[in-house]
Amino acid sequence: MTRARIVICEFMDEGAVARLAAAHDVLYDPKLVGDAARLRAEAAGADALVVRNLTQVRGDLLAAMARCKVVGRLGVGLDNIDVPACEARGIKVIPATGANALSVAEYVIASTLLLLRGAFASTGAVATGQWPRAALGNGRETAGQTLGIVGFGSIGQTTARLAHGLGMRVIAHDAMLPRDAPVFAQSGVQPVSLDELVRSADVVTLHIPLLDTTRGLFNAARIGAMKKGAVLINTSRGHIVDINALTAALRTGQLGGAAIDVFDVEPLPVSPSLQDCPNLLLTPHISGVSAQSNERVSVMIAIKVLESFL
Template sequence: MIVVCEFITPSGLERLKQSGLEVHYDPNLWKDRAALKARLAEATALVVRNQTQVNADLLAAAPKLKVVGRLGVGLDNIVQPDLKARGVQLYFARGINAVAVAEYVLAAMLHLARNIARAAAHVAGGGWNRSAFGGFELANKTLGLVGLGEVGLRVAKRARAFGMKVVASDPMRLPWESAVEDLEIELVATPEVLRRAQFLSLHAPLTPETKELIRAETIATMPRGSYLINTARGELVNQADLVAALRSGHLAGAVLDVVDPEPLPEQHPLRGVDNLWITPHVAGLTAEAQEAVGLRVAEGVLSILGVA
């Protein structure tokens, strides 16, 4: 049996059903831990998104489990040593939503630079103040990237097309790699990225080293009037320090697609900050990306199960 306890696209679900195996699909099953455990008693595969906590406690209820499929790229909700201890394989759609996230970052920069939403609201309210909403150009501005993986490289490519300069840090990249050279990305240490970035976009995994990478001390090294975009993990940013920097004007604005916790509580301090825009973790959720993710994970899970 394959258990899918969070949303999967119809095409991905259909591919699982084509295998001939029994498929139990309930996109809300993750909310009921006891019911999920009961369903896993006969499961050979479990397919999740980012809400299901896959750890030793859950795996103990799934003695026949062979594979966990993750509909996405982040693995924070999956304790991989616990999977390894039980011989359960993990399959996830590495990099498959990279284009969607990269386009979101470009959209965020354009939003910050051109004030289109506010200009439109101004006109809708009866105004016509052209001088207040001219904004500025991305050309010749410096984009800093912390993390230069599948998403970071695609952001860099699009930023270069806009005439931006790109500086980046990533311990896994070398300056003479063709992708780095061809895009004319300058690889530097992370403190140097922060020091030079007029736009800073985060694409690093959450680790003990990157947790609260953006905090009062590091924000202070960024250029006054710079902008922050975070599509990685909410925990990379000290949110109280970010609010302080936005209200003081040291940061001119920020766009967050990820926060901590998610969803954001109604009375959270991040709410109500004029130069902060928050979206509900949607950067990678384009229709095209979701179709690709659902099919890729379905194929990967079936391959591990040995089913054509």
């Protein structure tokens, strides 16, 4: 078998890198994504490129990939990859479908528990002699609450399974699935329209790709249609939630809490309006990244890249 050249420009589990290096010539530099000129130069001689979400596989970079036959995506979202242009050039795009579902689902459940109860940010106050028991004693238990899942793929289904374990009622909407799709009955989840989900859910969690039809999906009007005091969790992509409308709804109490793991621009620029926003949890696009999920994602992509050169 001819040895291929594989360029990995974002972080990957070292065991998976070693698996690739045992069969092919590998350049592994997780900082390469930050050097556009060098990345283009290295990609020009690559038979395979392995990326996460920061590398924009389009435009000048894609034009430079004259030899490339496969792009491995260490994750599931493909909005950073021009898939039609890759396919037109004969480049196969491979996402790590399902490999980080548990990590994201656990993030959603943890955020749900944190934001519904509202009692886990009191360390500073208690340590300085305050006793905000009355203010924090009206949190909500998770059991009996309704979780609305927008997008019912592998992540949504895993989230539903965990939520059922907490005694939550689960409803879901997926624009790509008919209401009689077997997966709903198999999961014990009620399929509903998006409008019904928004009206009914105590917690709404988003697991959808960024498309023309989903950009701005949760704007001021849709957030305003949510149950008063509901929680919104976005681990899918920025641009799907209007962050200004979100913070306005948190400040008025229309929303009871929000967890946002993805942003229009990443890293998130300094945002004073977010720094003092109540009941807001911000994380740096890590819902799908854990020690275990990184290993699963990396091994899956390593195996599939290796198979592409057989």
